[in-house]
Amino acid sequence: xxxxxxxxxxxxxxxxxxxxxxxxxxxxxxxxxxxxxxxxxxxxxxxxxxxxxxxxxxxxxxxxxxxxxxxxxxxxxxxxxxxxxxxxxxxxxxxxxxxxxxxxxxxxxxxxxxxxxxxxxxxxxxxxxxxxxxxxxxxxxx
Numbered sequence: 015x016x017x018x019x020x021x022x023x024x025x026x027x028x029x030x031x032x033x034x035x036x037x038x039x040x041x042x043x044x045x046x047x048x049x050x051x052x053x054x055x056x057x058x059x060x061x062x063x064x065x066x067x068x069x070x071x072x073x074x075x076x077x078x079x080x081x082x083x084x085x086x087x088x089x090x091x092x093x094x095x096x097x098x099x100x101x102x103x104x105x106x107x108x109x110x111x112x113x114x115x116x117x118x119x120x121x122x123x124x125x126x127x128x129x130x131x132x133x134x135x136x137x138x139x140x141x142x143x144x145x146x147x148x149x150x151x152x153x154x155x156x
Contacts, residue, residue: 016147016149018136018138018145018147019134019135019136019147020129020131020134020135020136021127021128021129021131021136021138022047022126022127022128022131022136022137022138023125023126023127023128023138023143023145024040024042024125024126024127024128024140024143025123025124025125025126025143026039026040026042026052026110026111026124026125026126027039027040027054027111027113027121027123027124028123029120029121029122029123030113030120030121031120032057032058032118032119032120033115033118033119034115034116034117034118035115036112036113036114036115037112037113037115037121037124038080038110038111038112039052039110039111039112039113039124039126040110041070041073041074041108041109041110042108042109042110042126042128043073043107043108044104044107044108044109044128045107046131046132046133047128047129047130047131047132048102048103048129048130049100049101049102049103049128049129049130050067050100050101050104050109050126050127050128050129051098051099051100051101051126051127051129052065052067052098052099052100052111052124052125052126053096053097053098053124053125053126053127054096054097054098054111054113054121054123054124055095055096055097055121055122055123055124056090056095056096056097056113056115056119056120056121056122057095057119057120057121057122058090058095058117058118058119058120059090059091059092059093059094059095060090060091060116060117060119061089061090061091061116062089062114062115062116062117063089063090063113063114063115063116063117063119064087064088064089064090064097064113064114065087065088065097065098065099065111065112065113065114065124066082066083066086066087066088066099066111066112066114067082067083067086067099067101067109067110067111067112068080068081068082068083068109068110068111068112069081069083069101069104069105069106069108069109069110070106070107070108070110071106071107071108072108073107073108080110081106083101083104083109086099086101087099099111111124111126
């Protein structure tokens with residue numbers, strides 16, 4: 015099987031300008047999926063810039079309804095600006111990423127990649143996303 019038919023790929027946060035405030039992504043509904051990996055790209059590497067995962071029973075709940083997931087924080091020390099944290103089998107239905115910026119930085123984007131779909135193929139199209147697939151392609155014009 016090909017990758018895009020088995021993974022759900024969603025941009026959960028667009029570009030955020032340089033600042034020191036935290037960036038909370040859109041919630042990801044984990045119904046029908048086993049795991050989600052969040053990929054965050056920062057403009058500045060610093061030990062106090064990081065990404066972590068949180069979970070909640072209600073995607074629209076207040077910030078108090080979101081709980082940090084132990085061990086999910088990944089920091090951008092030592093020049094690292096692309097961060098990934100993965101949650102396997104969360105205990106609540108909704109998961110999101112939070113990018114903490116202790117040092118002023120841009121957030122280029124945050125993507126969620128869900129795996130372990132109960133039903134495949136997974137649909138990966140939206141108003142802002144297009145996905146192509148070629149199988150056994152001949153060489154030539156793309």
